[in-house]
Ligand SMILES: NC(=O)c1ccc[n+]([C@@H]2O[C@H](COP(=O)([O-])OP(=O)(O)OC[C@H]3O[C@@H](n4cnc5c(N)ncnc54)[C@H](O)[C@@H]3O)[C@@H](O)[C@H]2O)c1
């Protein structure tokens with residue numbers, strides 16, 4: 001299969017985990033006889049330094065023309081106080097590609113349950129997906145401004161925006177355990193009242209899905225108290241951002257959670273949920289698992305299931321053999337971890353595809 005991938009390595013640990021992803025994709029291409037073509041694009045802080053904008057037009061055009069976009073991370077203290085921020089490039093890109101559905105799976109590996117800061121009996125067998133609305137809500141609504149003495153953000157959603165993300169979540173729940181938790185703040189926010197009403201209306205169309213509504217503050221508590229109760233969580237942009245970082249700790253590290261952002265037509269974007277980790281940038285310490293699992297989600301979307309499985313299984317073999325990056329208490333470097341994943345992918349292919 002030929003796949004044209006627009007790569008945005010960005011800032012901080014971005015280049016290190018992107019290198020890991022490309023190495024693994026090259027191994028997959030060789031073993032499974034695919035042709036992956038990569039374009040390397042300026043994005044984020046580095047793009048600001050070189051062009052004055054976080055999302056240069058050439059980068060946007062390459063993303064629009066690609067089969068998929070692979071993004072590492074953007075941002076860092078160097079750009080925290082500039083007029084243009086790296087993060088604004090990311091928000092523009094999501095909007096331009098209409099990536100309204102951000103899928104963030106939270107799956108606990110049995111082998112790593114002791115690395116979670118939570119007790120192992122709480123985290124065992126946890127598997128849920130956060131479906132985060134990604135192109136609306138408080139991140140994008142107008143008016144939005146600040147002056148010396150006043151600042152305003154607006155949280156607004158149209159019926160259409162709510163319906164399309166909730167429809168996505170219902171469909172996903174049907175392929176899983178059939179339970180949908182809608183997280184809102186309907187005791188306070190007008191947008192949440194409409195959100196909740198629409199979820200209830202749509203439940204009539206999908207009666208086989210069990211729906212519950214949980215207020216976001218209670219949801220934050222439940223993710224720690226009893227994370228096994230969740231199957232699919234659907235929520236507004238900002239709530240989804242916060243809850244997914246929280247949920248990552250169930251798995252042991254923020255460096256574990258991948259994501260896919262989809263529009264339904266046009267290229268999807270695959271990226272870890274974490275940021276550019278400036279505190280460990282350039283030290284070869286970054287955990288590449290979130291990035292590699294994002295690659296695995298991309299391959300699954302192209303129906304390359306065996307290829308996707310080979311990555312997942314190689315990741316498990318790598319940490320089962322004691323290779324853990326420092327966020328999980330180990331001393332394996334990013335490059336060593338990647339080398340082991342590559343060799344297990346090769347072994348997987350010998351035992352599987354070439355059997
Ligand atoms: N999608 C993105 O590009 C994205 C996402 C989140 C934050 N950011 C940006 O990243 C910058 C830093 O933000 P932050 O420090 O709040 O969050 P962060 O996610 O970059 O880091 C938080 C903590 O988690 C650790 N961490 C994150 N990913 C890791 C990995 N793969 N391996 C090991 N440890 C990892 C970091 O070392 C740090 O201690 C900011 O500019 C922020 O806006 C970008």
Ligand SMILES: CC(C)[C@H](C(=O)O)[C@@H](O)C(=O)O
Pocket residue numbers: 075087090091241273274275
């Ligand atoms: C960098 C930032 C704009 C971004 C977000 O808030 O969406 C990040 O935190 C994420 O989770 O992808």
Ligand SMILES: [Mg+2]
Pocket residue numbers: 241242245273
């Ligand atoms: Mg975030």
